[in-house]
Amino acid sequence: MTDLKAQETSTGILINLPENILFDFDKSNIRPSAKPTLQKLSLLLKNYAKAPVTINGNTDSNGSDAYNRVLSQKRAEAVKNYLVQNFSTNGSQMTAKGWGEKQPIAPNAKSNGADNPAGRQKNRRVEVIISRKS
Template sequence: MRFKILGLFAAVALVAACETAPDESAAASGAGTSASGSTQMSSSGGTMASRLGPIAGTAEDLVVNVGDRVFFDFDMHTLKPEARKTLEKQAAWLKKFFVQKVTIEGHADERGTTEYNLGLGDRRANAVKNYLVALGVSPDRIRVISYGEERPVALGSNEAAWAQNRRSVTKIVGAGS
């Protein structure tokens, strides 16, 4: 509401945008390494509220603090440097919390044929599995499944969405999606 009114003035709106920017990046920094909760001023009454981070070793911990997914180029299953970095963190995490079994889902974008994409999803999931195994994670703990192009996360039929959907996702077995 406040922003709505201020928004009438371009200059002020710019300032407002600058002020909100750090907030947004904080919210989006889920992939950061810190496992501790972030602290924020609540808007009412100046009371301090502390948001707790996920408990170490949980599915949420994997998503928030390690990164549960890696992305692929079109029709490729090569692990890019960012993907390797994420998977190295995953491997370290999996070795630390060794009770966890995981399922690696392989996904494709919609710009291929259904059957080939099932094979491609399997290929991507296995590329991830093989890398984790090479980093010392026991293959017995890893199951793979291909969803082909059937489970997109990013909406729309455009390059940005397709890039998000060409992915593998590491999921703790038993954890909801």
């Protein structure tokens, strides 16, 4: 959990997987360099084999809402499929959901309206939530 910077929340365990580890800009193909991170995630998921897992894809605000929803869904599904295909993770316990730009964790623009590349980078992520319900 420490390596993944997992956080205990009231609903379960939250792991943020930043885009710069998983995906190239505007892509949903998982980078080969993401394998060690996803392997650690698969080991954690095996410890919670009966817990429901939600994989949420998120984007920054560049592009249309519709485009960002599709891209975020593809990214969430890519993580799920990678875990199932490469680490024999139980896919039936996982749900992939694309949120597009609807759940930012940082501002996409600065207070003066200028672009905020650092904020946009943080918003391009996949969140994995291991539910406390089993």
